Amino acid sequence: MNNTDKSKIKRAPKRGHYDEATIFEVLDTGQICHVGIIHNGYPVVIPTIYGRSGNKLYIHGASVSRLLVQLEKGIDLSLSVAHVDGLVLARSAFHHSMNYRSVVVFGRAELVEDLKKNEALKIISDHLIPGRWEEVRKPNDKELKATKVLEISIDEASAKIRTGGPIDDAEDYELDIWAGVIPLRRQVQDPIDDEKLKTGLKVPKSVWDYVELNQ
Amino acid sequence: MNNTDKSKIKRAPKRGHYDEATIFEVLDTGQICHVGIIHNGYPVVIPTIYGRSGNKLYIHGASVSRLLVQLEKGIDLSLSVAHVDGLVLARSAFHHSMNYRSVVVFGRAELVEDLKKNEALKIISDHLIPGRWEEVRKPNDKELKATKVLEISIDEASAKIRTGGPIDDAEDYELDIWAGVIPLRRQVQDPIDDEKLKTGLKVPKSVWDYVELNQ
Numbered sequence: 001m002n003n004t005d006k007s008k009i010k011r012a013p014k015r016g017h018y019d020e021a022t023i024f025e026v027l028d029t030g031q032i033c034h035v036g037i038i039h040n041g042y043p044v045v046i047p048t049i050y051g052r053s054g055n056k057l058y059i060h061g062a063s064v065s066r067l068l069v070q071l072e073k074g075i076d077l078s079l080s081v082a083h084v085d086g087l088v089l090a091r092s093a094f095h096h097s098m099n100y101r102s103v104v105v106f107g108r109a110e111l112v113e114d115l116k117k118n119e120a121l122k123i124i125s126d127h128l129i130p131g132r133w134e135e136v137r138k139p140n141d142k143e144l145k146a147t148k149v150l151e152i153s154i155d156e157a158s159a160k161i162r163t164g165g166p167i168d169d170a171e172d173y174e175l176d177i178w179a180g181v182i183p184l185r186r187q188v189q190d191p192i193d194d195e196k197l198k199t200g201l202k203v204p205k206s207v208w209d210y211v212e213l214n215q
Numbered sequence: 216m217n218n219t220d221k222s223k224i225k226r227a228p229k230r231g232h233y234d235e236a237t238i239f240e241v242l243d244t245g246q247i248c249h250v251g252i253i254h255n256g257y258p259v260v261i262p263t264i265y266g267r268s269g270n271k272l273y274i275h276g277a278s279v280s281r282l283l284v285q286l287e288k289g290i291d292l293s294l295s296v297a298h299v300d301g302l303v304l305a306r307s308a309f310h311h312s313m314n315y316r317s318v319v320v321f322g323r324a325e326l327v328e329d330l331k332k333n334e335a336l337k338i339i340s341d342h343l344i345p346g347r348w349e350e351v352r353k354p355n356d357k358e359l360k361a362t363k364v365l366e367i368s369i370d371e372a373s374a375k376i377r378t379g380g381p382i383d384d385a386e387d388y389e390l391d392i393w394a395g396v397i398p399l400r401r402q403v404q405d406p407i408d409d410e411k412l413k414t415g416l417k418v419p420k421s422v423w424d425y426v427e428l429n430q
Contacts (some may be wrong), residue, residue, distance in 0.1 A: 006257070018264075024341075033298050034374050036251030036260035043258055044219070045251035047317050064224050082262035085247050087344060089406075089422065093336065093351045094358040096343075100247075102262050113257040121308065128311075129302060129397075136308045143309040153425055163411045176350055178416045182344075182426060184246075187402035191304075194250035194394040196382045200392045207304065211397060 006106055007156040017159040020055075026159050027052050030081035031128065031186075035059065037070055039076050045115045048080075051120075051127035057105070057152040058112070058120045066147045068133040071109040077152065086184050090166035091177040097162060099181065105157040109150040120149040127186035131206030220369040221321055230376040235270075241269050241318040241374050245296035246343065246401075252285055252292050265294075266335075266342035270319070271365040273335045275326070283363045286324040292367065294320045294401065301399050302326035305381035306392040312377060314396065318370040324365040335364040383419030 001007075001018045009016030017023065026194065027033075027050075036045045046067050051058045057079070061068045062191050065076060082102035110122045118139065125133040166179045188211050191203050216222075216233045224231030232238065240249075251260045261282050266273045272294070276283045286292060297317035305311050327335045333354065340348040356363065383392045403426050406418050 006259075011280055011391070031313075032297055034249035034251075034260055034262075034295050034297070036258040036293070038247075038253055038258050041250040042291040042294045042321070043253050043346075044221075044247055044321075045293040045295040045319065045404060046258055047249075047295050047315070051314065060385065065226055068328070078251070078258045079259040080249050080260040080262050082249070083289060087324040089351075091352055092358075093340060093348060094354050094362070096340065096347075096351070098246075098264065098343075100262075104260065106257070106259075125308060125311065128313075129304070132304065132311075136304075136311070137306055137387060137390060139274055139307075139309050143307075147309070162390065165407075165411075170377075172352060173413065175352060176416060178419050178422070179412060180418070180422075181407045181409075182422065183404040183407065185402050185404065187400050189398040189400065190330055192380075192396045192398065194396075196388055198388065198391065201391060203395070205394050207395075207397065 001158055003156055003158060007104060007158040010024050012202055015162055017161060023103050023157050023159045024052065024143045026083065026101045030083065032202045033079045033081045035155050035166060037065065037075060038061055038069055039065065039070055049124060051124035053123045056124050057154060059152065060121060060124055060147055060149040060151060063146055063148045068150060072111045073110050077107060077109060077186045081180055084184055087182040088166050089179055091172040091175050091179045092094065095166055095168050097166065098194060099162050101156055101159065101161045103159045107155045109152045109153045112149040113172055117149050117154050120151065127148050129206055129210050131209065135206055137203050140164065186214065216372055218373060222319060222373040224373055224375055226314050230377055231370055232340045232376060237321055238265065241298065241316045242335050243295055245298065248294045248296045250282065250292055250294045251305045252282065252290060254285055264339060264343060270369050272369060273338050273364060274367065275336060275339055275362055275364040280363065283365060286365050287326045289323050289325060292322060300401055302395065302397040303381050304394055306383045306387040306390050306394045309383045310381055310383050312381065314377050316374065316376045318336050318372055318374045319327050320369050322367045322370045324367045325364050327364040331366050335366065338344055341396045343419055346424065350374035350421055401429065
């Protein structure tokens with residue numbers, strides 16, 4: 001990754017990572033990203049779903065979406081994906097922390113042309129739940145027209161990761177204060193049938209695979 | 216909430232909420248926010264922890280933090296908090312969605328003066344785990360000096376919420392395609408003692424309360 005001052009981790013530099021493998025893993029395990037742009041001179045941050053293929057990220061939305069209409073002009077964007085893995089409870093208030101994995105990306109977006117739109121939408125779908133795309137009715141022309149997909153080149157990115165227990169000041173270890181970690185994770189629960197589900201239809205493989213992998 | 220064009224929900228307006236109760240509830244149940252600013256002319260989005268009291272949000276960091284040094288100048292910021300509550304799996308690719316609760320805030324930050332710093336840090340601490348602040352060693356002068364706390368006035372904010380099952384096109388209900396929701400939630404796991412925990416110390420009430428409330 002080519003990292004300039006823009007994306008270099010200044011605070012707690014030991015937590016910084018610049019290799020693609022680490023950055024991609026954080027991106028690939030996230031569900032939503034927060035995209036920031038400059039609009040009418042002020043910053044706007046919007047959460048949205050995404051997918052990744054190689055060094056490109058894909059986001060989509062309604063063709064008339066303000067965010068997308070701005071972004072397709074090729075303006076600068078920043079986006080962030082963050083996972084919270086635990087609360088780190090130290091003996092001192094000052095050394096309280098979180099275990100987390102986050103990535104900040106800088107790049108620009110461009111419109112995905114009509115012929116490649118389906119492919120890009122499949123990347124987003126596979127990101128959220130692998131295998132689902134194959135099971136469902138694909139977008140028709142009207143739906144594709146109503147949808148805009150943007151491809152974001154990852155120009156620069158950095159990951160920041162904290163793991164492990166609290167680190168207190170030497171003298172605080174003698175205090176009668178409990179310290180430790182409360183682990184947090186995303187829990188996937190059992191699927192719920194749609195109320196209008198056609199009789200006899202069972203939860204498909206893609207859904208069970210996803211639930212079992214994450215439960 | 217005074218909402219201008221900046222924060223009005225344009226897409227799926229039925230999902231938009233502008234009352235403080237709804238906005239505050241989404242903010243109060245989040246763990247990290249994503250703050251967006253303009254820095255050297257480009258947008259930067261950074262994840263950080265926060266707390267809320269009334270119409271103010273608090274964020275903190277090292278005194279030398281780039282983000283905070285910019286923000287204390289009173290520049291415009293946008294921040295977003297988002298919860299993913301479920302994957303909404305429709306019969307058509309087009310109608311796939313997520314259940315989510317998100318808030319986008321527009322405001323400006325100002326530096327919290329030294330005398331009120333402890334109070335603001337307690338707000339952030341209580342946001343993450345109520346009651347912990349009372350159990351730990353409070354910040355000393357050196358630690359307070361190394362910490363900067365910013366107060367963000369919520370000038371404008373909007374919430375966007377989706378709940379419920381998939382909504383398909385009428386003719387698609389006859390397809391032999393399963394549809395439903397995969398619920399997602401944040402799972403809090405049992406606390407893990409620090410390796411260097413002083414003998415005889417038990418997990419305190421604040422931690423068990425938090426775990427039991429969220430398990």
